[in-house]
Amino acid sequence: TMTWVDAAAVDDVPADDVVGIEVQGRDIALYGTEDGIHATDNICTHGHARLCDGFLEGHEIECPLHQGRFDVRTGKAMCAPLTEDLRSYPVKIEGGRVFLAFE
Ligand code: FES
Numbered sequence: 001t002m003t004w005v006d007a008a009a010v011d012d013v014p015a016d017d018v019v020g021i022e023v024q025g026r027d028i029a030l031y032g033t034e035d036g037i038h039a040t041d042n043i044c045t046h047g048h049a050r051l052c053d054g055f056l057e058g059h060e061i062e063c064p065l066h067q068g069r070f071d072v073r074t075g076k077a078m079c080a081p082l083t084e085d086l087r088s089y090p091v092k093i094e095g096g097r098v099f100l101a102f103e
Helices: none
Strands: 003-009 017-023 026-033 036-041 055-057 060-062 069-071 091-094 097-102
Touching: 003 017, 003 026, 026 097, 036 091, 036 097
Parallel strands: none
Antiparallel strands: 003 097, 017 026, 026 036, 055 060, 060 069, 091 097
C-alpha cells in the first residue's frame, strides 16, 4: 500500500536546483523544475554520491562523482556509467507542503 508522507514545505525546494532531505530515514532528493517538484532517492545507483551535491539542468540531475545523469521525472538512467535507474516517488502538493508517496 502507498502512503502519502509530508516531506517538506514547497518553499524549501529551490527553483532550478536540488535539495537533499531526510524523510522517515530515507535520503531523498527534491528537485524544483519548471513543471513542478520531483523526488527521487538521493544516493546514486552507481556509487556512494549524493545527487543533491550534483548539478540540475532542466529535468536531468548530473551525479557529482562520475557525471552520470538521471531524468528526475522518472529516475531513468540516461548515460554511462549508470546501469541502474533511480527510484522516483510520486509527488503531490497540498497546503504549501510537498507530499511523497511511500510504499
Ligand atoms: Fe554517480 Fe558514479 S557515483 S555516476
